[in-house]
Amino acid sequence: DAKTTQPNSMESNEEEPVHLPCNHSTISGTDYIHWYRQLPSQGPEYVIHGLTSNVNNRMASLAIAEDRKSSTLILHRATLRDAAVYYCIPPGGTSYGKLTFGQGTILTVHP
Amino acid sequence: EAGVAQSPRYKIIEKRQSVAFWCNPISGHATLYWYQQILGQGPKLLIQFQNNGVVDDSQLPKDRFSAERLKGVDSTLKIQPAKLEDSAVYLCASSSTENTGELFFGEGSRLTVL
Numbered sequence: 001d002a003k004t005t006q007p008n009s010m011e012s013n014e015e016e017p018v019h020l021p022c023n024h025s026t027i028s029g030t031d032y033i034h035w036y037r038q039l040p041s042q043g044p045e046y047v048i049h050g051l052t053s054n055v056n057n058r059m060a061s062l063a064i065a066e067d068r069k070s071s072t073l074i075l076h077r078a079t080l081r082d083a084a085v086y087y088c089i090p091p092g093g094t095s096y097g098k099l100t101f102g103q104g105t106i107l108t109v110h111p
Numbered sequence: 112e113a114g115v116a117q118s119p120r121y122k123i124i125e126k127r128q129s130v131a132f133w134c135n136p137i138s139g140h141a142t143l144y145w146y147q148q149i150l151g152q153g154p155k156l157l158i159q160f161q162n163n164g165v166v167d168d169s170q171l172p173k174d175r176f177s178a179e180r181l182k183g184v185d186s187t188l189k190i191q192p193a194k195l196e197d198s199a200v201y202l203c204a205s206s207s208t209e210n211t212g213e214l215f216f217g218e219g220s221r222l223t224v225l
Contacts, residue, residue, distance in 0.1 A: 043115075043202050043216030044154065087153060098144060098167060099214060101153030 004090045009106040012078045020073040020105055022088030027068050034089035035062065035073050036099070037082075044087065044101070047073065083109045113137065115217035117203050123223045129191035132220045136184070136205030142166075144214065145178055145188050146202040154202055160186065190222075198224045 005023040012018045024033065034049040048055055048062045050071070055062040061074040075082055085104040116135040124130050136143050141162050146154035157176065159167040163183040171178065175194070180186040190197055200219040 041218075043204070043219050044214075045216065046213045049213070085153075098156050098159050099154075100156070104153055 004088045004102050006086075006088050006102065006105045008103065009108065011108045011110065012075075013110050014080060015077050018075040018078045018082070018107065018109075020075075020086050020088075020107065021070065022072070023070045024088070024090060025069045033062070033064060033068075033071050034099070035060070035071075036087045036089065036101075037084040038087070038104070039081075039084045044099075047086070078107075078109045080109050080111060083107055115203055115205055115215050117201075117217035117220050119220055120218065121221050121223075123225065124193055125225050126195055127192040129189065130193055130222060131190075132188045132201050132203075132222075134186045134188070134203030134217060136186070136203070137207075137215055140205035140207050140215070141183070142206045143180055143186050144204040144206075145186070146204065146216075148200045148202055148219070150199070157188070193222075193224045195224050198222055 003026060032049050032051050035047040036044040037047050038044045048057055048060050050062045050064050052064060054064060063072045063074060073086060085106050087101050087104040089099050115137055118133050122130055143160045145157045147157050148154040155170060157171045158178045160180045163180050175192060176190055178186060178188045188201060200221045202216055202219045204214040204216040206214045
């Protein structure tokens with residue numbers, strides 16, 4: 001199975017941008033890159049996904065490297081509510097629609 | 112639009128007892144998933160249904176876990192008999208047939224086995 005590498009934890013201050021990296025060196029050409037996050041005591045929630053080009057939505061931006069072996073989730077202005085575990089879903093981990101979660105990155109946001 | 116509903120939110124049982132969790136997915140979602148999340152770990156897929164058929168149950172411990180989705184809507188996950196290592200949050204998720212990798216999760220059912 002494809003693997004991803006994410007830092008165990010990151011910290012940010014409120015209203016500052018946050019860049020959450022993910023390495024997925026075994027990605028294939030048709031694999032989408034998905035990001036989910038999990039707030040305390042809640043189920044995971046979808047954040048964003050992309051294939052080749054950078055993607056933006058109301059929650060975040062996704063920057064995908066040209067060789068697609070890494071991606072970065074960007075929160076433009078972190079809020080306290082963004083404190084969560086952020087999961088980069090391994091390429092191929094969405095086969096048949098299922099998600100294969102790794103350990104994720106614990107994001108702490110300081111006021 | 113109502114989200115994925117799960118119950119109970121919390122359950123405490125002793126080892127060797129049985130427990131059942133219920134999930135009602137988002138209306139119209141054909142695919143339903145049960146995940147197990149042990150404290151400090153990411154969720155692990157237990158079983159995936161497409162309508163009322165099983166797509167993937169390769170990681171379901173079939174000697175003690177069972178799941179059904181008889182009418183292709185609601186689903187139940189049962190554990191019998193429970194072991195200490197089954198203490199976890201059991202998450203239900205659903206997705207539409209036009210699946211783009213966006214799953215919708217419920218809040219989960221937290222099981223403590225004593």
